[in-house]
Amino acid sequence: MNQGIILSNPRFQITIKRLCQQLIENHNDFSDSVLIGLQPRGIYLAKRIHEELKKLLPKQHIKLGNLDVTFFRDDFRHRESPLLANTTSIDFIIENKKVILIDDVLYTGRTIRAGLDAMLAFGRPQKVELLVLIDRRYTRQLPVEPDYTGIQVDSISSEKVRVQWKETEGEDQVILVQEN
């Protein structure tokens, strides 16, 4: 298994800071906006963005939730074993709010489709935007495009893009893995 680093510090941190600045441009003080990280891996990016925004806007209380899409996936019965769910924790109502859905890698677009469905159980948002750290271009199976992108990656289907976090893997970096 070959692997190569495609994003590491300090560019990793700069990318996250830049994404936060882009969010502030569109959402001002976040009084009508909420952040929702998609389980299982999008929650780490959402947490990081949330922490960074708190530093930039210390007086604001920015809402952050985690959303699990397992029960809404379209490939549930196409796998060998059932998909195991993660926790959903959204302790606010998203009715008429601007929702920023956050995931680490945008690939086929199917997780985001399931996320849009799952989100509607918590109300009807005024607007939904998508923020991803990695946009794998030319791999989409559904018409889903991000509003905010960390970096774009062109890769072939036998390659996998993995985002690693200090909290889970010990280091903030993005690697490209070639599976034999």
Next chain:
Amino acid sequence: MQKLSVRHLLGIKGLTENDIQLIFETADNFKSVINRPIKKVPSLRDITVANLFFENSTRTKLSFELAEKRLSADIINFAASSSSVSKGETLIDTVNNILAMKVDMVVMRHPYPGAAVFLSKHIQAQIINAGDGAHEHPTQALLDAYSIREKLGDVRGKKVVIVGDILHSRVALSNILCLQLLGAEVMVCGPTTLIPKYIHTLGVKVEHDLQKALNWCDVANMLRIQLERQDIRYFPSLREYSMMYGLNKEILDSLDKKIVVMHPGPINRGVEITSDVADSRQSIILDQVENGVAIRMAVLYLLAGGQN
């Protein structure tokens, strides 16, 4: 990726501790789903489930039906009393006819022990046993253990006494197997005539004095007297049974600890449990009903997911 070690849920016998933990963890997620404003998820939208009830049921039938609806499955219901079973059709013929209509899963309650196992050997669909005679009632045992876990944090090391008509109860056998698998100690309590002769071979304690049993336990699961299954009289009168084995406020208050009171329903108020106990803070009877839907959603979800 984890999955259940079985293709059908025929009884607790046959499940592993890992299976039960997997069902509990999945049920935790479904419990949060059914407490949201929109309580439905689309997971089983391509599945058709037949609920075959060859014996009366209120709670289990409604609970399964609600679980299936919350998972977006299509449902057909069948009650033996209004069917061709009374015209002499065999069980396999009845079920095969229903399966010819493209049904993926069967939830079945039947008065004969082993009916679910028998069916699983002869048909293609996945089967969930919703009670077979006096044999097993696995989803009830799972929701009982899940409710204990929710109330006391863990099942391991807890002492549970099952009081009442053990002889005719499928809930008792499934509960004993399930609780023991999860590491709890189990005792049965009731008149000698209602305790099966060789029950100690299952590794349970036997006690005929309710007060002693309650002093020992952390949880008391009160069972109903199953008069419909009793072919002879097993005790002189319901009044006498109630005096010796009925749980009332006085006995509960005389204990030096607050035990948890459970009942799988239907309750015969004033016989095995008095109203003030059934409605007291120590009772988790209604939590059991709520957890029943989450547990059944988890079982349906995990069985359906492992199919392809």
